[in-house]
Structures are given as C-alpha cells and as structure tokens.
Amino acid sequence: xxxxxxxxxxxxxxxxxxxxxxxxxxxxxxxxxxxxxxxxxxxxxxxxxxxxxxxxxxxxxxxxxxxxxxxxxxxxxxxxxxxxxxxxxxxxxxxxxxxxxxxxxxxxxxxxxxxxxxxxxxxxxxxxxxxxxxxxxxxxxxxxxxxxxxxxxxxxxxxxxxxxxxxxxxxxxxxxxxxxxxxxxxxxxxxxxxxxxxxxxxxxxxxxxxxxxxxxxxxxxxxxxxxxxxxxxxxxxxxxxxxxxxxxxxxxxxxxxxxxxxxxxxxxxxxxxxxxxxxxxxxxxxxxxxxxxxxxxxxxxxxxxxxxxxxxxxxxxxxxxxxxxxxxxx
Amino acid sequence: xxxxxxxxxxxxxxxxxxxxxxxxxxxxxxxxxxxxxxxxxxxxxxxxxxxxxxxxxxxxxxxxxxxxxxxxxxxxxxxxxxxxxxxxxxxxxxxxxxxxxxxxxxxxxxxxxxxxxxxxxxxxxxxxxxxxxxxxxxxxxxxxxxxxxxxxxxxxxxxxxxxxxxxxxxxxxxxxxxxxxxxxxxxxxxxxxxxxxxxxxxxxxxxxxxxxxxxxxxxxxxxxxxxxxxxxxxxxxxxxxxxxxxxxxxxxxxxxxxxxxxxxxxxxxxxxxxxxxxxxxxxxxxxxxxxxxxxxxxxxxxxxxxxxxxxxxxxxxxxxxxxxxxxxxxxxxxxxxxxxxxxxxxxxxxxxxxxxxxxxxxxxxxxxxxxxxxxxxxxxxxxxxxxxxxxxxxx
Numbered sequence: 121x122x123x124x125x126x127x128x129x130x131x132x133x134x135x136x137x138x139x140x141x142x143x144x145x146x147x148x149x150x151x152x153x154x155x156x157x158x159x160x161x162x163x164x165x166x167x168x169x170x171x172x173x174x175x176x177x178x179x180x181x182x183x184x185x186x187x188x189x190x191x192x193x194x195x196x197x198x199x200x201x202x203x204x205x206x207x208x209x210x211x212x213x214x215x216x217x218x219x220x221x222x223x224x225x226x227x228x229x230x231x232x233x234x235x236x237x238x239x240x241x242x243x244x245x246x247x248x249x250x251x252x253x254x255x256x257x258x259x260x261x262x263x264x265x266x267x268x269x270x271x272x273x274x275x276x277x278x279x280x281x282x283x284x285x286x287x288x289x290x291x292x293x294x295x296x297x298x299x300x301x302x303x304x305x306x307x308x309x310x311x312x313x314x315x316x317x318x319x320x321x322x323x324x325x326x327x328x329x330x331x332x333x334x335x336x337x338x339x340x341x342x343x344x345x346x347x348x349x350x351x352x353x354x355x356x357x358x359x360x361x362x363x364x365x366x367x368x369x370x371x372x373x374x375x376x377x378x379x380x381x382x383x384x385x386x387x388x389x390x391x392x393x394x395x396x397x398x399x400x401x402x403x404x405x406x407x408x409x410x411x412x413x414x415x416x417x418x419x420x421x422x423x424x425x426x427x428x429x430x431x432x433x434x435x436x437x438x439x440x441x442x443x444x445x446x447x448x449x450x
Numbered sequence: 451x452x453x454x455x456x457x458x459x460x461x462x463x464x465x466x467x468x469x470x471x472x473x474x475x476x477x478x479x480x481x482x483x484x485x486x487x488x489x490x491x492x493x494x495x496x497x498x499x500x501x502x503x504x505x506x507x508x509x510x511x512x513x514x515x516x517x518x519x520x521x522x523x524x525x526x527x528x529x530x531x532x533x534x535x536x537x538x539x540x541x542x543x544x545x546x547x548x549x550x551x552x553x554x555x556x557x558x559x560x561x562x563x564x565x566x567x568x569x570x571x572x573x574x575x576x577x578x579x580x581x582x583x584x585x586x587x588x589x590x591x592x593x594x595x596x597x598x599x600x601x602x603x604x605x606x607x608x609x610x611x612x613x614x615x616x617x618x619x620x621x622x623x624x625x626x627x628x629x630x631x632x633x634x635x636x637x638x639x640x641x642x643x644x645x646x647x648x649x650x651x652x653x654x655x656x657x658x659x660x661x662x663x664x665x666x667x668x669x670x671x672x673x674x675x676x677x678x679x680x681x682x683x684x685x686x687x688x689x690x691x692x693x694x695x696x697x698x699x700x701x702x703x704x705x706x707x708x709x710x711x712x713x714x715x716x717x718x719x720x721x722x723x724x725x726x727x728x729x730x731x732x733x734x735x736x737x738x739x740x741x742x743x744x745x746x747x748x749x750x751x752x753x754x755x756x757x758x759x760x761x762x763x764x765x766x767x768x769x770x771x772x773x774x775x776x777x778x779x780x781x782x783x784x785x786x787x788x789x790x791x792x793x794x795x796x797x798x799x800x801x802x803x804x805x806x807x808x809x810x811x812x813x814x815x816x817x818x819x820x821x822x823x824x825x826x827x828x829x830x831x832x833x834x835x836x837x838x839x840x841x842x843x844x845x
Contacts, residue, residue, distance in 0.1 A: 210520025242507030
C-alpha cells in the first residue's frame with residue numbers, strides 16, 4: 121500500500137533560494153506554506169487561495185532576488201516594518217475583488233517584535249483575515265546577528281558581546297505571542313521546527329479561523345547561533361524539552377484556558393482541572409545551550425545560566441505553570 | 451447635470467475620491483486633512499461609496515496598506531499632511547518603484563519643529579524626489595479636478611506612478627468656496643476602471659512583487675521611474691485637454707496671468723496664485739508692468755513651460771512657501787536648473803514667504819516688487835534669495 125504523505129507534496133517555496141545551509145527558517149516557511157495550502161483547500165476548496173506579504177529580512181532577501189523568485193504563490197515585499205499593514209491592504213482589495221482566500225504575513229523577530237510591532241498590533245486589532253507568522257531566530261540575522269527584543273538572555277550577538285562588563289544580552293526575551301494574545305484575537309500559538317507536526321497543525325488551525333491569527337515559530341539559525349548545520353531540528357527540539365521554548369495555544373485571548381503542549385524529553389506534566397499547572401523538566405537548559413556558540417561564554421559564568429533559568433521560570437509562571445528546571449548535577 | 455454647491459477643499463477631495471470610486475482607502479487623522487477621511491467614512495457608512503476603509507494606526511501603515519491593495523490591483527486613495535506625509539516618506543519611494551498609481555490628497559502644512567498646523571508647502575516639496583507626480587491646487591474646484599486628473603495620469607500605462615495633490619492648509623482645506631461636482635457618468639467615462647496588467651496579487655497567476663535588485667538591475671528600475679516621469683509630461687497635457695473637453699475647465703502646467711508685456715513675472719503655486727493675480731491687477735492699475743504665473747504641476751517639473759515663460763520677461767521671480775536649508779527655495783532652484791543652458795535668461799529672484807501659515811499680504815508682495823525693480827534697474831541680481839514678511843524685531 122502507498123502511504124499517504126503526512127503533508128501535501130505541493131511546493132510553494134521552491135528550491136534554489138539563497139538561504140544558508142542548515143537554515144531552520146527556510147524549513148519553517150516551506151512547511152508553513154504547505155500547511156496553509158492544505159487549510160485553504162479545506163476552507164475555500166482551492167489550495168492556492170492565498171498570498172504572502174513579507175517583511176524585509178533573511179527570508180525575504182534569499183527568496184526574491186530579481187529576476188528570480190522562490191515563490192509559487194502571489195507574494196509581495198514592501199518594507200521592514202509594514203508586512204502586517206500591507207497584508208491588511210491586500211485583504212481589503214481581495215474582499216472588493218471577490219477573491220476568496222487568506223493572506224499570510226511573514227516577518228522575522230526584528231520585523232515583528234521590534235520595528236513592525238505597531239503595524240502588527242493595528243492589523244490584529246482591526247480584525248483582518250490575516251495570519252501573521254513570526255519566524256523567530258532570535259536576532260537580526262539579515263544584517264549580521266544584532267540583538268532584537270526577542271534575543272534570549274545571555275546570548276552573544278554582535279551588539280550584545282560578552283566582555284569584562286557584559287554577560288552578553290542583558291534583557292529577558294520578549295514574548296510577542298503574549299502581546300498578540302492581548303488583542304483577544306481568535307488564535308495565537310507558539311510553535312517550533314523542532315516539532316514539525318505540531319507546527320503544521322497550528323498553521324492550519326490559524327489559517328482556518330475567521331479573522332486574525334498569530335503564530336510564533338522558533339527556528340534555528342546556524343550562522344547566527346554558531347551551531348552545527350546538521351543539528352538544527354535537534355537543537356530546536358532541545359529548546360522545547362528543556363523548557364526554553366514553550367508550545368502553547370491561546371484562543372480569543374483567554375490566557376486562563378491556555379493550551380500547553382507537552383514538552384517531551386522525559387518531562388512530567390501535571391494537570392489540574394484539565395489545565396497544565398506544573399512541568400518537571402528532565403533535561404537542564406544546559407543541554408540546549410551547549411551546542412550553541414552564542415551561549416558558549418555562559419559556561420564560564422554559571423550564575424548567568426542560573427539567572428536565565430530564573431527568567432524561564434518566570435515566563436512559565438506567566439503561562440500559569442510552575443516549571444521545575446533541573447541543574448545539570450541534579 | 452453637474453451640481454453647483456459650496457464646500458471646503460477637504461470635502462472637495464472626499465467628493466473627488468467618491469467620484470473616482472477607489473476600492474480601498476486607508477487613512478489616519480491629521481490636521482488639516484482629517485475632514486477628508488471623515489467625509490469618506492460617511493460616504494462608505496451610507497453606502498454611497500463601495501470601498502473598504504481601513505482605519506490604520508499610523509500614516510506609515512496607511513500608505514503601506516495602500517501599497518498592498520494597489521499591488522493587488524485596485525484603485526486606492528488616502529489623505530494626509532505634514533508629519534503624516536513625512537512618516538510615509540520611506541514607503542513613498544516604494545510605491546513609485548513598484549509602479550503603483552496610488553493617489554493622495556495633501557492639505558499642505560508646515561513641518562515641525564516648532565510644531566505648526568498651518569500652511570506652507572514644505573511637506574510635499576520635501577517628497578519631490580520620491581517619484582510621485584505632484585499637483586498643486588489654487589482653489590477648491592481645482593482640488594477636486596486635480597484629484598480626478600491625478601488618477602487619469604497616474605494610471606496611464608505610459609506612466610504608472612503615484613500622484614499627490616496639494617491644497618493649502620486652512621486657506622483651502624477649511625474654507626468654503628463654490629465647487630461644481632461633475633456628473634458621475636462623465637467621471638466614469640473619463641477614468642474608466644483601473645485594470646492593471648503589471649500588478650495584481652491573484653492566486654490564478656502567482657507573481658512576485660517588491661524583489662531585491664542587485665547592482666545588475668537596480669539602476670534600470672530607477673531609470674524606468676525617471677522615464678515614466680518624463681512620459682508623464684505628455685500624458686498630463688493629454689489629460690488636461692480631455693478634461694477640458696469633458697468638464698469645460700482648462701488646466702495648464704503653468705497658467706499665465708497678464709504676462710504679455712510684463713517686465714517682471716512672479717511665479718507661485720497653490721492658493722497664493724489667487725492673491726498674486728489680485729495684486730497684479732492693482733499694480734497694473736498703478737502702471738507697473740508685472741505679470742503672474744501659477745504652476746499647477748511641480749513634478750514632473752514643467753521645464754519647457756518655464757523656458758517659454760522666461761523668454762517673456764526681464765525678471766523672473768518666485769514666491770514660494772518652502773526652503774531648502776543651505777540653499778534656496780526648491781521651486782526657484784528647479785527653475786534655475788531648467789534654464790541653465792538657455793543662451794538668454796531673465797534675472798532670477800527667490801522670495802521665501804508665508805511659512806507656517808503667515809499671511810502673504812500685498813505689502814509683502816510690494817516689498818518683493820521693490821527688490822525685483824531694483825534688480826531690473828541695476829541689470830543684475832546681488833542676492834538671489836529674500837525672506838519676505840519676516841518680523842525682524844523677533845530675530
């Protein structure tokens with residue numbers, strides 16, 4: 121018997137794009153467009169019923185170098201901070217032209233958490249029928265690895281170098297998904313290329329709701345993270361398993377009924393009344409940090425790793441979860 | 451039958467938009483232009499205009515949403531001024547580079563600092579290099595007509611560039627004047643539907659827009675914008691001619707007034723042209739050989755028309771509500787460039803006036819005239835730039 125592939129074999133992100141070897145974000149976009157297409161087929165009966173508005177960033181410059189394009193779907197790039205606004209305009213135009221379908225806006229963490237935050241907020245608040253996909257590789261990689269507000273504590277970047285007076289990045293990571301949820305939009309999720317099935321499911325869910333949705337996907341950047349090319353998926357999975365990257369869904373801003381996906385990696389998940397209240401992670405965050413050149417200096421500063429652990433616990437607390445994060449010796 | 455009524459320029463702009471039937475409008479409130487989106491939202495709310503009105507969170511998103519909508523192949527409209535236009539600056543280049551014929555109404559207003567909501571042209575003049583066609587209206591009727599003309603020119607396949615229409619803050623935006631609203635059927639006939647071949651995001655024909663261009667291609671893309679702007683000269687004349695035929699009102703890139711035997715011609719734009727013409731009448735009665743000229747189009751700059759005008763006079767003086775710090779006013783500078791290779795040219799003077807809403811009075815124009823007369827008598831210009839109407843006691 122021929123086994124049905126787990127996702128459509130249609131491709132919207134063609135080979136030949138100029139992303140770095142081992143780019144996790146390229147994988148994210150390929151999967152996201154496939155998932156989107158499946159959702160459009162189910163929702164509108166047309167797998168091609170979507171267009172993309174994309175912010176300036178790595179995935180934009182590698183995919184549309186005139187006279188070539190990697191996109192087999194209507195695609196437009198306007199500027200760095202306005203993918204959400206451009207998507208709003210396309211959605212409005214399609215409404216008037218009677219074109220059935222949905223708009224996918226794509227931005228990196230810089231284009232979303234920082235310079236594009238206002239346009240994102242406007243689009244979500246106005247209720248456009250747009251899915252915003254934030255591919256989060258945790259720094260301005262396109263310009264050469266500068267910190268963004270989505271860069272995790274302690275990470276080396278070219279603008280947060282560790283030194284005599286610096287630990288590296290000195291601020292906790294900003295979680296844009298929670299800001300998106302505060303708009304009380306139908307659907308918000310975090311996802312990771314470390315769990316492609318979960319990611320595909322969430323993109324499809326986001327694409328099928330009526331109104332705005334936001335998905336923040338963690339994707340590895342070997343160039344900026346100083347990680348082995350072949351370990352991208354493994355490292356992304358370790359982020360989930362160690363508690364560094366939570367997988368959750370929030371519908372209509374109802375954070376009380378947040379759905380948290382089990383992290384795996386031997387973690388014990390405790391629920392009360394259907395709600396995840398406690399996770400005992402088995403793998404220490406050091407398991408995630410150790411593969412990455414951007415965290416290398418932290419191993420000489422164990423107090424910084426403890427501070428990161430505290431920040432991760434605080435993040436989980438906001439999600440309503442008591443996170444038990446082990447130290448390596450435990 | 452056209453309807454004769456009275457309205458503010460902001461309302462005239464909203465009526466023009468209604469007549470042009472844009473499918474997507476995105477706007478953000480800013481003084482003095484706010485009435486335009488207010489009026490349009492009424493039209494939409496009452497079902498008089500079948501459009502999506504996106505109430506964006508900034509002017510940057512207003513123009514960005516319109517770039518998205520125009521790239522999806524529909525007619526679009528917005529209105530702004532001053533700081534709002536400055537905030538759009540980045541995206542103005544993008545709209546032109548992507549060849550999207552977006553039309554925008556501007557209530558010409560001064561730029562900060564100091565913050566000032568009143569009239570001058572610094573906002574639009576500062577956008578002169580963005581690749582947008584620029585029209586300036588003398589009165590509320592012109593504000594309406596020029597918006598219709600802006601669509602006609604912008605959407606022409608030989609052009610495909612965005613266009614802005616400026617009308618002076620408060621002097622026009624908030625002043626009620628007689629305006630004739632043209633027949634919808636005639637406007638429909640004049641403009642037709644916008645059906646682009648180059649830009650439409652449609653699942654049936656996936657195309658990529660807004661690409662990266664390496665040095666191997668970038669310069670040609672820029673050249674084509676420049677060439678389109680050159681093409682616009684002819685297209686504007688054709689549109690003016692067709693407009694006159696259909697609506698009975700005549701437009702010219704440069705409109706002259708009592709210039710025939712003039713020794714001194716003052717050139718200006720916008721509502722100041724009305725003041726200037728009145729003043730010329732008075733000076734003519736007093737025996738001065740002065741004339742006036744109004745520029746309706748600033749980009750593409752009316753090079754040929756300025757050359758023709760220059761041939762008629764001994765002194766060509768500009769009165770403008772803008773200044774390029776470190777040089778002169780922009781209109782004077784551009785006109786000087788237009789005349790640079792002429793073997794004979796008049797003496798040229800630049801008068802900076804009316805910044806931040808200061809009234810330009812007959813007294814100020816008299817002051818300009820005495821400077822121009824002195825140059826004429828001496829046969830040379832000692833100082834090309836003069837700020838008139840300055841309160842010297844404050845300096």
